[in-house]
């Protein structure tokens with residue numbers, strides 16, 4: 186399989202925040218943002234693998250800034266690293282000032298998707314070659330994030346998480 190680049194899977198979704206999607210403070214409801222991020226990440230995972238993809242894990246979500254009612258929100262999702270059948274997807278969330286048009290980073294998240302066949306069995310995907318500095322930084326950190334996710338899910342023994350352990354011992 187020919188390796189791909191993060192730009193091959195880049196997915197941009199722009200939408201408004203409507204009243205039915207807000208909390209009592211009139212900011213975007215967290216669960217609504219999670220669903221939007223899952224959708225964008227799912228499209229990026231499909232674009233990379235050209236397979237059926239399922240969400241295996243939500244590894245990290247930072248709700249750094251609230252997103253007010255009426256905001257124009259843009260989600261940018263792209264594959265940051267692939268393994269054999271799984272891939273890490275980074276989602277950056279931006280909001281746009283109504284008057285100036287200036288974009289502010291609101292949130293970010295990291296999801297793991299797995300490519301599967303028609304029976305739901307994990308299947309191999311193309312490798313990825315990062316190009317930009319940011320893509321390289323995200324690629325480099327992805328193995329320890331995968332190990333942390335597997336340890337938390339009880340699918341890897343902490344002892345075997347060598348890349349993760351190195352973070353604390355070096």
Ligand SMILES: CC(C)(COP(=O)(O)OP(=O)(O)OC[C@H]1O[C@@H](n2cnc3c(N)ncnc32)[C@H](O)[C@@H]1OP(=O)(O)O)[C@@H](O)C(=O)NCCC(=O)NCCS
Pocket residue numbers: 239240241242267268269270271272297299301305307331334335338340
């Ligand atoms: C995700 C799923 C396919 C993994 O199946 P599995 O039997 O654990 O398969 P494997 O152990 O072979 O894992 C497949 C890959 O996923 C990775 N993976 C599994 N769980 C993971 C987790 N919690 N975090 C990170 N990676 C994970 C494995 O490391 C493996 O990666 P690799 O092949 O790239 O090395 C399976 O658990 C599933 O179908 N889950 C439900 C998915 C779903 O319905 N999502 C929507 C939620 S409503």
